[in-house]
Amino acid sequence: MSEPTAPRPVLTIENLSVVYEADIPVTAVKGASFQLAAGEILGLAGESGCGKTTLAYAVNRLHKPPARIASGSITFHDAGGRDIDLLALESEQLRAFRWAQLSMVFQGAMNALNPVITIRAQLEDVLKTHRPGMSKTQRRERAADVLRRVGVDPDRLRSYPHELSGGMRQRVMIAMAMILEPQVMIMDEPTTALDVVVQRDILREIVRLRDELGFAVIFITHDLPLLLEISDRIAVMLRGEIVELGDATTMYREPKHEYTKKLLGSFPSLSGSRGAFIRTGIDEGEAS
Ligand SMILES: Nc1ncnc2c1ncn2[C@@H]1O[C@H](COP(=O)(O)OP(=O)(O)O)[C@@H](O)[C@H]1O
Ligand SMILES: [Mg+2]
Incomplete structure (x- = not known):
């Protein structure tokens, strides 16, 4: 303060x-x-x-x-x-x-992740939509970086939501909300x-x-x-x-x-x- x-x-x-x-x-x-x-x-x-x-x-x-x-x-x-x-x-x-x-992390957002899509694909989808100029490599790097920032090992990019704990899923949602700064x-x-x-x-x-x-x-x-x-x-x-x-x-x-x-x-x-x-x-x- x-x-x-x-x-x-x-x-x-x-x-x-x-x-x-x-x-x-x-x-x-x-x-x-x-x-x-x-x-x-x-x-x-x-x-x-x-x-x-x-x-x-x-x-x-x-x-x-x-x-x-x-x-x-x-x-x-x-x-x-x-x-x-x-x-x-x-x-x-x-x-x-x-x-x-302006982004939003919803109440119970951790259950809003698509269960059949990997964490990487969900993060990269936001970039594909909003940053069409980004290369595939840039998207991968950005997804890994934002995940690291919220305290999740980028290895988890390959995971599906059900493979993560509730806390980790919520961190992923925060990463998604942050990804476009x-x-x-x-x-x-x-x-x-x-x-x-x-x-x-x-x-x-x-x-x-x-x-x-x-x-x-x-x-x-x-x-x-x-x-x-x-x-x-x-x-x-x-x-x-x-x-x-x-x-x-x-x-x-x-x-x-x-x-x-x-x-x-x-x-x-x-x-x-x-x-x-x-x-x-x-x-x-x-x-x-
Ligand atoms: N779809 C709806 N139709 C009618 N009333 C609703 C609806 N959703 C919420 N409300 C009413 O709006 C008020 C505020 O709800 P809400 O914004 O969810 O409160 P909080 O998030 O503080 O718990 C409540 O009285 C609730 O009953
Ligand atoms: Mg509420």
């Missing part, structure tokens, strides 16, 4: 509302507004059903009927200083934009299904990669204490609304909203004190 948050915004969400059109419409996201800075890890917390996944899908424009964006704007600020109105993109432009600029990655409960040891290894990896590569992350989980470990700022969601948004250290010391206080008290933290295992001494202090 010694570094100041980078000032350049990469994503601006304003007054975003998402409705599920049913007999009785459900407004799952209500007027959400926030800005994501380049290189920042923004945590999005809130208990199950509060609208986190709905928000994540809408930001990526991956929401499907009956979900509908009822109001608001989503603006991406690219590295060249251009503002991109995501809600105005045509489907073709959107396809080119996703993965390349997007500026923003949205991660929705990426480690929730994993055991605590694997979970903390992957979280540490995500923070390290962010430090190294400078992408921004919206990290979503129902576990607020866990978010306090890795986030620069945190948004707390309650019944579709962001009720508190602020610096993670400040929120840990002085939560303002009653609901934030409740969330802080309701989970056993992975380590006890904020930043004990991730922020300080990435290679040391592995309390056992």
Whole structure:
């Protein structure tokens, strides 16, 4: 937490509302507004059903009927200083934009890998689609490199998903989300299904990669204490609304909203004190 948050915004969400059109419409996201800075890890917390996944899908424009964006704007600020109105993109432009600029690791993503295709082919497919100019050799090198970065031995390129552990499959999904070097990655409960040891290894990896590569992350989980470990700022969601948004250290010391206080008290933290295992001494202090 010694570094100041980078000032350049990469994503601006304003007054975003998402409705599920049913007999009785459900407004799952209500007027959400926030800005994501380049290189920042923004945590999005809130208990199950509060609208986190709905928000994540809408930001990526991956929401499907009956979900509908009822109001608001989503603006991406690219590295060249251009503002991109995501809600105005045509489907073709959107396809080119996703993965390349803004990628997403879904809840349970590790089960989304195609079971009959090798890890190499799945990684290289993204490159074939988005980087048609790349040679076969370049694709192979990039796939191996990105796998290595997320802590998976490139030997695994030959493997099929079922030959990998859940943790490794999730790392592969993170590799896939990173392969085009997007500026923003949205991660929705990426480690929730994993055991605590694997979970903390992957979280540490995500923070390290962010430090190294400078992408921004919206990290979503129902576990607020866990978010306090890795986030620069945190948004707390309650019944579709962001009720508190602020610096993670400040929120840990002085939560303002009653609901934030409740969330802080309701989970056993992975380590006890904020930043004990991730922020300080990435290679040391592995309390056992
Ligand atoms: N397909 C759907 N149709 C109607 N309501 C939905 C649908 N999917 C989610 N919801 C509702 O939207 C709200 C938010 O869900 P979700 O975004 O999945 O929350 P979270 O990710 O925080 O657990 C919930 O009340 C849920 O019941
Ligand atoms: Mg969810």
